[in-house]
Amino acid sequence: MPPDLQKDKGAASSAPEVKFWNDPGKRALLFQGLLVAAILLFAWFIISNTLNNLEQRGITTGFSFLSETAGFGIPMSLIEYSEASSYGRTFVVGLLNTILVSVLGIIAATILGFIMGIARLSDNWLVAKLSSLYIEIFRNIPLLLQIFFWYFAVLRTLPSPRQSIEFLGSYLNIRGLSMPAPVLEDGFGLVGIALVIAVVASVLLSRWGHKRQDETGQILPTGWISFGLIIGLPLLAFFAAGMPLSLDHPELRGFNFRGGMTLLPELVALWLALTIYTGTFIAETVRAGILAVPHGQLEAASALGLPKTRTLRLIIIPQAMRVIIPPLTSQYLNLTKNSSLATAIGYPDLVAVFAGTTLNQTGQAIEVITMTMAVYLTLSILTSIFMNWYNKRMSLVER
Amino acid sequence: MFKKSLLATATTLSIALASTTAFAAGTLDSVKERGHLQCGVTSGVPGFSVPDDKGNWKGLDVDVCRAVAAAVLGDASKVKYIPLTAKERFTALASGEIDVLSRVTTWTLSRDTQLGINFAGVTYYDGQGFLVKKDLGLKSVKELDGATICVQSGTTTELNMADYFRTHGLQHTPVVFDTNEQAATSFDTGRCDAFTTDLSQAYGLRTRMSNPDSVVALPEVISKEPLGPVVRQGDDQWFNIVKWSLNAMITAEELGVTSANVDQKKSDNNPNVQRLLGGSEGLAKGMGIGEDWGYQIVKQVGNYGESFDRNVGMGSPLKIDRGLNAQWNQGGLLYSPPIR
Numbered sequence: 001m002p003p004d005l006q007k008d009k010g011a012a013s014s015a016p017e018v019k020f021w022n023d024p025g026k027r028a029l030l031f032q033g034l035l036v037a038a039i040l041l042f043a044w045f046i047i048s049n050t051l052n053n054l055e056q057r058g059i060t061t062g063f064s065f066l067s068e069t070a071g072f073g074i075p076m077s078l079i080e081y082s083e084a085s086s087y088g089r090t091f092v093v094g095l096l097n098t099i100l101v102s103v104l105g106i107i108a109a110t111i112l113g114f115i116m117g118i119a120r121l122s123d124n125w126l127v128a129k130l131s132s133l134y135i136e137i138f139r140n141i142p143l144l145l146q147i148f149f150w151y152f153a154v155l156r157t158l159p160s161p162r163q164s165i166e167f168l169g170s171y172l173n174i175r176g177l178s179m180p181a182p183v184l185e186d187g188f189g190l191v192g193i194a195l196v197i198a199v200v201a202s203v204l205l206s207r208w209g210h211k212r213q214d215e216t217g218q219i220l221p222t223g224w225i226s227f228g229l230i231i232g233l234p235l236l237a238f239f240a241a242g243m244p245l246s247l248d249h250p251e252l253r254g255f256n257f258r259g260g261m262t263l264l265p266e267l268v269a270l271w272l273a274l275t276i277y278t279g280t281f282i283a284e285t286v287r288a289g290i291l292a293v294p295h296g297q298l299e300a301a302s303a304l305g306l307p308k309t310r311t312l313r314l315i316i317i318p319q320a321m322r323v324i325i326p327p328l329t330s331q332y333l334n335l336t337k338n339s340s341l342a343t344a345i346g347y348p349d350l351v352a353v354f355a356g357t358t359l360n361q362t363g364q365a366i367e368v369i370t371m372t373m374a375v376y377l378t379l380s381i382l383t384s385i386f387m388n389w390y391n392k393r394m395s396l397v398e399r
Numbered sequence: 400m401f402k403k404s405l406l407a408t409a410t411t412l413s414i415a416l417a418s419t420t421a422f423a424a425g426t427l428d429s430v431k432e433r434g435h436l437q438c439g440v441t442s443g444v445p446g447f448s449v450p451d452d453k454g455n456w457k458g459l460d461v462d463v464c465r466a467v468a469a470a471v472l473g474d475a476s477k478v479k480y481i482p483l484t485a486k487e488r489f490t491a492l493a494s495g496e497i498d499v500l501s502r503v504t505t506w507t508l509s510r511d512t513q514l515g516i517n518f519a520g521v522t523y524y525d526g527q528g529f530l531v532k533k534d535l536g537l538k539s540v541k542e543l544d545g546a547t548i549c550v551q552s553g554t555t556t557e558l559n560m561a562d563y564f565r566t567h568g569l570q571h572t573p574v575v576f577d578t579n580e581q582a583a584t585s586f587d588t589g590r591c592d593a594f595t596t597d598l599s600q601a602y603g604l605r606t607r608m609s610n611p612d613s614v615v616a617l618p619e620v621i622s623k624e625p626l627g628p629v630v631r632q633g634d635d636q637w638f639n640i641v642k643w644s645l646n647a648m649i650t651a652e653e654l655g656v657t658s659a660n661v662d663q664k665k666s667d668n669n670p671n672v673q674r675l676l677g678g679s680e681g682l683a684k685g686m687g688i689g690e691d692w693g694y695q696i697v698k699q700v701g702n703y704g705e706s707f708d709r710n711v712g713m714g715s716p717l718k719i720d721r722g723l724n725a726q727w728n729q730g731g732l733l734y735s736p737p738i739r
Contacts, residue, residue, distance in 0.1 A: 058632045059493070059515035072557045073564075073573040075547075083561040156588045174589050175547055254545040255592045256572070265590070266574075343552075346576045346585075352552065357575065360486045360553030363514040365493070 050366065065362045066091070072357055074348045076264050087358050094353035095375060101267060101349065102336040102379070105274040109335060110328075112275055113282025120287050131283070139280035144341055146277055151269035151345040158265070161256055169249055171257055176264045178250035178257035187244035194237035195230070202226035266347035270339065278335045285327045289320035321394045329387035333380045340376075350375060426498055426630070426637035427471065427687055435477040438464035439497035442482040442578055445603030446711035446719070447503050447523075456480045460501040462706040463522055463628050465699065466644040467499055470692035475699035484577050486553035489514050492631055499641055500629040503600060505555045519641040521627045523711075524723040524732050526620035527559050528598040530586065530605060533615050540619045544569040549582040549591035551575070559622040560595050579604060593617075597624045602717050640686050647693045649735035650675055651702035653726055658701040661694060674738050682738070693738070703733065 020026045054061045066088035073083055078096040081089055119131035138146070156174065164171035170179040202225075209220035238245070250260030293316050301311040343352035350372060359368040430436055440448035440460055448458040456478075465475035483491050483502060492500045493515060503525075504510075506518040529548075531537050540563070550557050552575040564571045574591055576582040583604040586594035594601070598620065605611050628645060630638050651657070654672050656664045665676050673679055677691040686692070700706065707724060708714040725731025 054515075056633065057493070057515040058512075060513040072561050073571065075572045075574055083565050156590070160589050255543075256545055256547055258545065343577060346552075346574050346581075348575065352575065356486050356577075357552045357557065360489070361558065363489055363510070365490050 054366070059363065061364070061367070063367055065364050065367070068362075070358065070361070072361065074353055076267065076348055087362060090358050091350075091354045091371065094348065094350035097348050097353070098336075098339055098342075098350040098375075099379070101270055101274070101339050101342065101347070104271050105278065105335050105339065106332050108271065108275040109278040109282055109331070112279035113331075114286050116279060116283035117286025118290070120283060121290060135280045135283050138276050139284075141277075143273060143277045143338055144344060147269060147273040147341055147345055150272045151266065155265040155269055161252060164252070164257075169247070171250060171252070174265065175256060176262045176268070178260050178262045180247040180249045181259070181261040183246045183248050185244040185246060187241040190237045190241045191234045191244075194234040198229040198233040201233075202229050205229075264347065266342070266345050269345055270342050270347050274335055274338060277338075278331050281331050281334075282328060285324050285331065286320070288327075289322075289324035290316060292323045293319045318394070322391075322396065325387060325391040325394060329384060329391075332383050332387065336379050336383065337376060426634045427640065430471055430498055434472070435479050436464060436468040436471065436499065437479050437481060437497045438467075439483045439488055439491050439500040439502050440464070440480050441502050442484060443580060444503060444600050445606060446599065446715060446717045447603070448480070448482075448501070450480075457710065459522060459706055459710045460503060460626075460628075462648075462700050462710065463501045463641075463645055464499060466648055466696045467628075467641055469695040469699045470640060470644045470647070470686075471688055473689060473691075473695050475695070484553070485551055485579075486577065489516065489629075492516060492629060495631075498630070498637070503597065503626045504629055505597075506625045506627055507555060515632045516629050517632050517638050519628045519630055519638060520645045521625040521732075522645060523599060523626045525597040525599050525624035525626050527556055527595060527622040527624060528601055528620050529617045530594045530601050530614050531592065531617060533613050535592070537617060540617050540621065541567060541569065543571065543593055543617075545571070546592040547572045547574060547590070548593045548595055549574050549576065549586040550595050551579045551582050552577060554596075555622070555624065556596055563621045580607075583608065587614075597626070599711060599717075599719060602719060603711075606716055636685075636687060640688060643686065643738070644692075644696060646735040647675060647696045647738065648700065648703040648706065649726075649733050650738050651693070651697045652704040652733075653728070653735065656697050656702060657705055658698055661697045665694065671738070 021030075051061065067086050069083075070085055070087050070090050071083055072090075074081055074090065074093055076097060077093045078100065079089075079093060081093050116131045116134060119127050120135065122128045122131070158172060158174040159165065161171075161173045161175055164173040164178075166172075170177060172178075202222075205220075205225060206222045209222040213219055248259050248261075250257040250262070297315055297319065298311065301315045306314070339349060340351040342349035343356055346352070355368055355372040359365055362368070438461075440456060440458075443449045444458070446458055448456055448460045450456050461478075461480070464478045464480070468478045469475040481491065481497055483497075483500075485502075488500055488502055488504065489510075491497050500516075501522075503523075504518075505525075506521065510516065511518055529540055529543070531543075537543070543564075548560065548571050550560060550573050557573065557575065560571070560573065563569075574582075574585065576585060579596055579600060582591075582596070583594055585591060587608045594604075596604070598616065601616060605614050608614055628641055630641050650671075654669070654675060656672060656675065661676065664672050665678070667673070670679075674682060675693040676697070677683070677689075677694050680690065683690050683692050689695075701709075704726075707721065711717045711719045712721065721729070721731060723732050725733065727734040
């Protein structure tokens with residue numbers, strides 16, 4: 001409770017004859033109670049009126065449609081799906097496809113954005129100008145047009161399956177990129193265990209390295225050692241287990257490639273567009289963050305004789321991150337929400353599959369739209385919670 | 400897309416906020432008050448609803464809208480056309496954005512009984528077919544095993560295709576687009592091996608492809624697609640008006656009344672013609688519209704045969720045979736209940 005409220009409460013108890021409406025604490029409580037009641041009443045009105053209207057107009061309601069057979073196909077699914085699956089399953093398929101393109105987009109946009117943001121501050125005239133050119137062009141063209149551009153103008157020029165471009169056992173054509181798919185055999189679990197051990201060891205090593213540095217001032221190249229561990233140990237386990245991995249090669253049979261795995265052109269177009277568009281905003285955020293680090297910090301670092309790379313890693317980036325993270329969160333949220341433009345080019349995301357086909361086949365507009373909105377809300381809140389946690393971790397710790 | 404989500408959200412809101420009585424009746428009154436009919440059509444299917452180079456909407460579905468406007472307002476031109484995608488159409492109708500949905504919509508049990516809508520008749524008996532490139536040399540849909548097929552989302556087409564391939568033990572990959580034009584273009588540029596839709600639309604869309612002669616339709620027709628105008632459930636008067644506007648067009652053809660001879664026929668002593676053209680008092684009373692409703696429809700829009708001919712038949716680039724869409728006494732399925 002804020003201190004002034006406590007004080008009021010104390011005043012009220014010392015003077016019992018004060019009427020409750022004159023007591024600011026109780027009065028505030030009363031108004032808050034009234035507000036909550038009004039909101040609940042409004043919600044009740046909306047819900048009951050909706051149900052009433054739906055019944056009046058003979059529209060079926062409820063969530064029972066989720067267990068009915070969907071009866072339509074989806075070209076790409078991360079889980080088992082067929083026409084005989086339920087509408088509930090289409091929801092999960094769409095959700096996973098949305099998450100897939102969002103995560104891919106966030107990773108790629110972050111990398112591109114950081115590179116371009118730093119490049120724009122480069123002393124090299126050409127690098128800086130190219131970066132500015134990229135940012136100014138792509139952040140000023142509507143995203144939907146960029147998606148259309150990549151899908152209809154760029155990826156449509158690829159050859160037909162019979163004239164596929166072949167490289168490294170993969171085939172590139174207008175239907176997508178067909179690649180060999182890894183098939184895990186018995187004993188692959190060992191590799192996974194080795195990876196987990198390597199990750200844990202790296203974390204412990206880095207902690208120990210920090211401690212040692214604090215005590216002795218000697219710096220351990222933990223980065224390189226961890227890198228070696230994480231790559232080396234699973235590789236060692238892989239060979240020790242007798243290479244328990246085979247490849248399922250795509251083969252041209254009939255109309256299309258069968259077997260292997262296929263990267264859909266719809267996914268690629270959407271991913272490219274989201275990455276390139278959001279990358280521009282992240283680049284500007286990164287530039288702003290770096291420029292926000294006071295120049296004196298750089299001078300102090302060079303006065304101490306720190307090399308340039310270490311200045312960047314230890315002085316600039318940690319301080320810049322504090323400025324970068326909050327707007328970066330917004331960009332991640334934007335990217336996730338923008339991925340719903342997928343429906344324009346036929347990528348089977350949540351909006352296309354669930355709020356599109358499923359809604360239309362079942363006619364359950366209210367249920368479907370509510371569920372879809374709840375998904376985006378949940379995804380956004382989860383992203384926010386994670387980024388706020390990260391922000392807190394990175395924020396200035398006063399000693 | 401964004402517009403669609405907005406529409407669906409708007410529907411959700413409008414259903415949530417509307418008072419219960421507002422939707423029970425009164426479409427006729429609100430159309431009269433507004434002075435024009437709001438009609439939901441496609442965003443461009445040649446022969447059914449498509450704007451010409453001057454921006455005037457033309458087509459068989461459009462003529463149904465015009466007939467309703469002629470019957471209700473006495474002027475077939477007082478229609479505002481609202482282009483909708485297949486996904487948007489039912490929500491647009493439910494939210495009251497349109498008065499009639501005349502948009503190549505297939506009459507099915509689940510739509511009729513679960514969406515709060517009523518089908519007011521059949522304007523075109525259609526069936527689903529497949530278009531493929533001629534150079535593939537295909538003879539049957541059964542040879543499409545493993546093919547990638549472009550289709551429009553939110554249609555019965557999508558479900559029929561899935562059913563057909565599953566029952567015949569064939570594999571296929573659907574690529575689903577928002578509009579039929581996008582699906583057709585994607586087929587044209589090679590994204591898919593085949594394109595499936597109702598045959599009437601397939602022929603129309605084929606005329607717009609880069610090389611229409613290189614595209615052929617496979618012989619199988621895999622479904623029944625009775626297409627017709629749709630209205631909201633719960634307003635029986637309006638339902639009747641739309642139903643009988645369509646029936647008047649069909650009856651006019653049966654009786655040989657055309658837009659050209661309707662003024663002469665007005666003095667015809669055939670009682671059926673008299674009743675159609677408003678010669679017998681009181682017939683239109685139950686619908687709450689003018690006695691000359693039938694006359695206005697035939698005069699301004701024409702009979703079904705005229706509309707068919709100029710939009711999809713021999714007088715149009717589509718050159719579709721009457722087939723199932725001939726009058727019942729000519730070997731077709733068109734059969735209007737008597738106007739009396």
